[in-house]
Amino acid sequence: MSYSYDFDMFSVMPDEVQQEFQGFLNEIGMAHTATQQVALFRDPGLAEALRSADEEIKQMFLDSGFGFNVCHSGAPEGRFPARDENARNACVSRLAKNMGKVENLKDRDWGGFDIVAFLDYFQSAEPMDEVEITALHQDLARQARKYKMRRRMAQVGLALGCTMVVGAAAAMVL
Incomplete structure (x- = not known):
């Protein structure tokens, strides 16, 4: 099956909430969690495919900052919000690093996820x-x-x- 590999960054804590509670988060030493983002694919079929992958593959994506829910920023196919560029690059860099930690990576069940197609998409996607x-x-x-x-x-x-x-x-x- 062919999937769309578009993904968007989703803020774990919305900006409005972060602003309201930033002082409290600083006091309890959790200021870093306020800026956390997770990469979510737009294609529900792709998210489902990843959920059916081997546990090691799923954990690799989770450890890299990807989630298995669906999110759409509103940007058209092949485009993404420019404000997310650094976070997207960081997620994909972590994914590349984490791929090196999984043994027998090519023998694992990726649930239909095509890493080559994903990387092709990532390299061609443009900010908006x-x-x-x-x-x-x-x-x-x-x-x-x-x-x-x-x-x-x-x-x-x-x-x-x-x-x-x-x-x-x-x-x-x-």
Whole structure:
């Protein structure tokens, strides 16, 4: 099966919560957890495939900063939010390092995950700033509204046409 290897970074603690509790986190020595992020794939099928992989493979991904849930930043395929670039690079670097720690790596069941396809995707993915992502979503919303209006007009036309046909048929019967 072919998967989409797009992934996004998900903040373990949202910025608003971090700002509110930063003082407390500093006091208890857990300030570092406030900035933790996890890499989540966008494709639910890929996340499921990884969940079915050998335990060693799953642990390798978890230790590298990947999770098995799904997240979508809103960036289109092959693009990612520019703010996540450093965190993405760090996750993939940890993955490469952790791959060296697993014995018989190529003999393991990866659950359908293709590491070569993933690395190809990673090298070709391009950053996209928040303004571009927002503009893209506004354009998609505008297109959806236009499509909805056209669909509504078609439905009204169809209903009117059906009414005329039924009316004409009723007039012929009478």
